[in-house]
Amino acid sequence: MPLAEIAAKARLIEAKTLVEYRELPAKRWIGRIAGGESSRAPFDWTINPYRGCEYACRYCYARYTHEFMDLSPGDDFDQQIFAKQWSRSAFVSELARVPRREAIGLGTATDPYQPAERRYGITRKMLEVFAQDSGRRLHIGTKSDLIRRDVDLLEQIAHRNQLTVHVTVTTMDAGLARALEPKAPRPDLRLDAVRVLAAAGVSVGISVSPILPGINDSYHSLDTIARAASIAGAQHLWGNVLFLKPATKGVFLPFLQERFPQLARAYQQAYSQGAFLRGEYPDLIARRIEQIRISHGLLRREASPEAVYLEPQMPLFAA
Numbered sequence: 666m667p668l669a670e671i672a673a674k675a676r677l678i679e680a681k682t683l684v685e686y687r688e689l690p691a692k693r694w695i696g697r698i699a700g701g702e703s704s705r706a707p708f709d710w711t712i713n714p715y716r717g718c719e720y721a722c723r724y725c726y727a728r729y730t731h732e733f734m735d736l737s738p739g740d741d742f743d744q745q746i747f748a749k750q751w752s753r754s755a756f757v758s759e760l761a762r763v764p765r766r767e768a769i770g771l772g773t774a775t776d777p778y779q780p781a782e783r784r785y786g787i788t789r790k791m792l793e794v795f796a797q798d799s800g801r802r803l804h805i806g807t808k809s810d811l812i813r814r815d816v817d818l819l820e821q822i823a824h825r826n827q828l829t830v831h832v833t834v835t836t837m838d839a840g841l842a843r844a845l846e847p848k849a850p851r852p853d854l855r856l857d858a859v860r861v862l863a864a865a866g867v868s869v870g871i872s873v874s875p876i877l878p879g880i881n882d883s884y885h886s887l888d889t890i891a892r893a894a895s896i897a898g899a900q901h902l903w904g905n906v907l908f909l910k911p912a913t914k915g916v917f918l919p920f921l922q923e924r925f926p927q928l929a930r931a932y933q934q935a936y937s938q939g940a941f942l943r944g945e946y947p948d949l950i951a952r953r954i955e956q957i958r959i960s961h962g963l964l965r966r967e968a969s970p971e972a973v974y975l976e977p978q979m980p981l982f983a984a
């Protein structure tokens with residue numbers, strides 16, 4: 666059955682003021698990244714327990730994925746959240762087919778610790794399975810301090826598997842973070858999560874992605890994050906310049922017009938040729954990040970695989 670049809674029939678579980686949660690029958694839990702060794706993706710397999718994300722980041726690159734369900738990449742992405750119907754046996758049997766040497770990314774499209782996780786606990790249920798396993802290569806990405814809840818399991822997993830976590834922090838300015846990532850936890854709370862994970866012996870890094878020209882890209886802004894990350898016990902830091910696909914453009918450009926009108930025209934021009942910025946600017950940012958990494962000792966690359974944005978045709982979600 667096409668995904669749009671399955672989504673339309675999904676049972677309503679709960680409706681908050683604006684947000685509706687629905688259960689989605691899971692055809693697959695673990696998606697294979699196409700392209701094998703030639704792929705630019707840092708993972709071989711992806712897991713995303715939820716579709717849509719209540720954190721509502723203006724720049725979220727996963728917005729286009731709601732279009733597969735005939736829903737809008739704008740408000741629907743933030744307010745129509747789909748949780749996969751959990752089946753431990755199905756998950757375990759899919760995991761058994763993933764070779765141990767291959768890397769698995771949990772939260773490659775949407776945040777596995779978004780508010781829905783408090784209620785459904787699907788991420789935790791998956792971690793319970795990983796905690797019984799060994800020899801896995803698992804990487805988790807989040808913007809949420811809810812990950813602290815699972816520190817017991819993460820500790821167990823790290824003991825017998827190669828576990829890395831990255832926490833995304835795009836700015837230490839709480840006001841700017843609120844504007845860019847309206848419902849995500851404050852930056853200081855995310856750093857608290859880094860502290861807790863690092864103290865538990867979990868290998869943790871910081872992603873400063875996306876780096877937004879003229880907004881969070883100054884040396885001072887990035888250096889402030891790096892300093893706080895280093896104090897919290899992070900081992901690595903990386904970042905990519907904003908990747909702007911059409912579905913996200915429709916949300917991000919009106920936001921810019923409202924909040925940073927002086928930048929709107931420049932963004933429109935810069936991203937008129939494609940989703941990636943090319944040329945001098947990304948090179949400048951790469952050098953800046955490297956310099957900051959070195960000055961704060963955030964160099965342990967395996968603490969956070971360098972993520973590249975996954976192309977939309979890649980199966981970010983196992984349907």
Ligand code: SF4
Nearest residue numbers: 718721722725775776
């Ligand atoms: S936390 Fe991640 S998945 Fe959620 S809206 Fe923000 S960028 Fe998108």
